[in-house]
Amino acid sequence: MTLTRKGKTPMPTNVERSRWGLHSIRDAFTNPKYGPVIVTGLLLIGMFIYGMSQYRGFNDPQIVVNLLIDNAHLVVLAVGMTFVILTAGIDLSVGAVLALATMMTASLAQSGLPAGVIIPIILIATTGLGFLVGIMVHYFDIQPFIATLAAMFLARGLCYVISAKSISIDAPFFTVLGQTRLTFLGLSVTPSVIVAVVVVIIAVIVLRYTRFGRTVYAIGGSEQSAQLMGLPVARTKVLVYAISGFCSGLAGVLYTFYTLSGYALTAVGTELDAIAAVVIGGTLLTGGYGSVLGSVLGVLVLGTIQTLITFDGSLTSWWTKIFIGALLLIFIVLQKILTLRRA
Amino acid sequence: MARITSSRLFWPVAMLVALAIIDVIVFPGFFTIQVREGALYGSVIDILRNGAPTLMIAIGMTLVIATKGIDLSVGSVCAIAGAVAAAIILGSPNPDSVATTVIAIATAVAVSLVLGVWNGVLIAVLGIQPIVATLILMTAGRGIAMLITKGQIITVSSDSFRYLGSGVIFGVPFAVVAAIITVAIAGALTRRTALGLFIESTGINPRASRMAGIRARGLLILVYVFCALCSAVAGLILTSSQTAADANNTGLFIELDAILAVVIGGTSLMGGRYSLWGTVVGALVIQTLVTTVYTVGIPPIVTMVFKAAVVTAVCLLQSPKTAEYMSAWRRRRALSAEVASS
Numbered sequence: 001m002t003l004t005r006k007g008k009t010p011m012p013t014n015v016e017r018s019r020w021g022l023h024s025i026r027d028a029f030t031n032p033k034y035g036p037v038i039v040t041g042l043l044l045i046g047m048f049i050y051g052m053s054q055y056r057g058f059n060d061p062q063i064v065v066n067l068l069i070d071n072a073h074l075v076v077l078a079v080g081m082t083f084v085i086l087t088a089g090i091d092l093s094v095g096a097v098l099a100l101a102t103m104m105t106a107s108l109a110q111s112g113l114p115a116g117v118i119i120p121i122i123l124i125a126t127t128g129l130g131f132l133v134g135i136m137v138h139y140f141d142i143q144p145f146i147a148t149l150a151a152m153f154l155a156r157g158l159c160y161v162i163s164a165k166s167i168s169i170d171a172p173f174f175t176v177l178g179q180t181r182l183t184f185l186g187l188s189v190t191p192s193v194i195v196a197v198v199v200v201i202i203a204v205i206v207l208r209y210t211r212f213g214r215t216v217y218a219i220g221g222s223e224q225s226a227q228l229m230g231l232p233v234a235r236t237k238v239l240v241y242a243i244s245g246f247c248s249g250l251a252g253v254l255y256t257f258y259t260l261s262g263y264a265l266t267a268v269g270t271e272l273d274a275i276a277a278v279v280i281g282g283t284l285l286t287g288g289y290g291s292v293l294g295s296v297l298g299v300l301v302l303g304t305i306q307t308l309i310t311f312d313g314s315l316t317s318w319w320t321k322i323f324i325g326a327l328l329l330i331f332i333v334l335q336k337i338l339t340l341r342r343a
Numbered sequence: 344m345a346r347i348t349s350s351r352l353f354w355p356v357a358m359l360v361a362l363a364i365i366d367v368i369v370f371p372g373f374f375t376i377q378v379r380e381g382a383l384y385g386s387v388i389d390i391l392r393n394g395a396p397t398l399m400i401a402i403g404m405t406l407v408i409a410t411k412g413i414d415l416s417v418g419s420v421c422a423i424a425g426a427v428a429a430a431i432i433l434g435s436p437n438p439d440s441v442a443t444t445v446i447a448i449a450t451a452v453a454v455s456l457v458l459g460v461w462n463g464v465l466i467a468v469l470g471i472q473p474i475v476a477t478l479i480l481m482t483a484g485r486g487i488a489m490l491i492t493k494g495q496i497i498t499v500s501s502d503s504f505r506y507l508g509s510g511v512i513f514g515v516p517f518a519v520v521a522a523i524i525t526v527a528i529a530g531a532l533t534r535r536t537a538l539g540l541f542i543e544s545t546g547i548n549p550r551a552s553r554m555a556g557i558r559a560r561g562l563l564i565l566v567y568v569f570c571a572l573c574s575a576v577a578g579l580i581l582t583s584s585q586t587a588a589d590a591n592n593t594g595l596f597i598e599l600d601a602i603l604a605v606v607i608g609g610t611s612l613m614g615g616r617y618s619l620w621g622t623v624v625g626a627l628v629i630q631t632l633v634t635t636v637y638t639v640g641i642p643p644i645v646t647m648v649f650k651a652a653v654v655t656a657v658c659l660l661q662s663p664k665t666a667e668y669m670s671a672w673r674r675r676r677a678l679s680a681e682v683a684s685s
């Protein structure tokens with residue numbers, strides 16, 4: 001008891017109360033671990049029911065798969081961001097690092113290097129950048145927000161150093177992967193979706209079943225307590241930013257399959273989409289609670305908003321931003337109420 | 344000497360001087376100021392005029408950061424203010440008249456007041472983390488600005504509105520005058536009254552200050568409103584000098600420049616202590632850096648790499664951990680020297 005931070009003390013278990021009564025439903029909703037994820041799930045279902053009742057063709061299962069095809073890079077970004085936010089940090093550099101990865105891929109592909117060399121180079125470079133950010137955050141006590149802001153400036157600037165113009169990619173590896181469609185149960189899927197799904201599965205396993213994953217949650221709960229418990233706080237915190245860097249790099253590579261080009265201004269503001277997805281997915285910005293699967297739900301919610309607006313046709317695309325902002329607000333207030341109830 | 348180097352203004356001023364020296368070496372006419380058609384011209388004036396919007400926002404941001412907060416929505420507020428003013432001028436039968444411009448400016452400022460209250464209420468009343476609360480307006484704000492401009496870049500062709508961006512008062516660009524007034528107001532309010540002390544104490548410990556009788560909530564809202572007002576004026580100046588309201592690009596990344604100016608100026612992001620003069624110097628450092636990069640002939644867009652280097656260097660220098668590591672290293676060196684000599 002002494003090790004858990006005030007305000008996050010678990011409620012006493014209601015063993016004497018009925019297990020399947022109204023209480024358990026209320027507890028599920030007000031539990032910071034499941035509450036927001038349940039709400040997000042219900043929201044997603046509600047949006048789909050609305051879509052199906054309003055627009056023809058919305059009930060096609062391919063719509064869901066298309067959400068994943070269009071947002072595979074965002075799923076990967078959100079996975080990395082989930083790790084960072086679980087430790088109560090934040091990574092503002094993901095959009096810029098994604099753009100840097102697309103630029104590097106494009107310019108290296110242009111110089112004739114094989115994809116088998118390019119992709120490892122990019123993943124190592126972006127992981128290294130994340131690693132440096134982690135060192136700044138942990139060893140120099142610089143706020144994550146500022147350290148990743150510097151990384152964001154650096155990555156965007158480097159994009160322009162490579163080229164201010166868009167570079168197209170015509171290396172066969174990328175064009176083939178960009179156009180490949182695999183069929184599963186009558187649904188067509190891109191290789192990027194498979195990569196994203198694999199990343200999600202690995203992240204779920206790492207967070208749930210490894211010592212590293214438990215340390216991530218412990219740091220988010222209380223860094224001091226984690227330190228006192230003898231957990232490897234320093235190593236974990238630095239690694240979390242390295243993971244986010246890796247995910248941004250990988251997301252960049254996936255994005256090049258999607259667009260087949262590199263451009264310095266790609267994905268401006270994507271870090272906000274990633275943060276929004278993570279928050280809507282129920283990860284507490286104060287750290288300690290949340291899950292990767294929630295973030296995937298968050299990405300799906302954002303994607304569905306976009307799809308609904310496209311189907312509607314009368315609403316313009318900038319409504320997307322306003323809806324995302326409104327949803328962010330609702331979920332943040334919800335988190336606030338949930339954590340207050342626990343206090 | 345130790346007293347000078349330990350001053351919080353030492354490093355920012357040293358950076359500014361270093362940049363100015365580089366500029367003079369590369370471009371001998373750097374400090375030359377000419378008078379042409381009753382207006383002052385020269386590189387220094389350019390720096391002041393182009394840096395004025397950032398400086399204004401940075402002043403608002405300084406007070407926000409002093410309360411241990413942050414405002415990410417300033418760029419969006421800029422865009423909304425510009426869009427509102429442009430839409431009003433566009434819809435008016437006589438866009439050139441002063442009355443139209445006054446109505447446009449007043450409406451834009453009133454809208455920003457509402458946005459500031461919104462941020463402040465989320466933070467002070469609902470208790471949401473500032474970075475998150477302002478993220479909402481940052482995301483949604485551009486969408487709102489787009490709604491106002493109907494997704495287009497509105498060209499503003501009003502003679503009286505153009506004054507904000509390109510007018511001069513006694514030869515000094517209006518933008519610079521507006522920035523000076525902003526600094527003066529912020530300085531008078533926070534340094535001539537106890538308000539500054541209250542802001543600092545709220546930044547150090549909001550609960551303790553409330554118990555000491557400071558109305559922390561009202562104060563926080565006030566600070567975010569002030570920041571939004573500064574952003575609105577900056578947005579109007581930016582819109583006027585571009586003669587167009589661009590919902591997507593007006594004030595893009597300006598929140599980062601403003602935060603950077605505050606950090607370079609020596610205000611701690613942990614809240615509780617701030618320096619308006621530091622921010623002024625910080626904003627000048629950024630603008631001079633940008634101008635220097637242009638003058639040296641590096642592509643302008645690459646300035647972001649330099650900005651990143653500056654943020655990193657300043658943060659590492661300011662970090663108490665660095666001082667700790669340094670002193671530990673010095674101690675070890677002294678110890679080994681002693682061992683060697685004995």
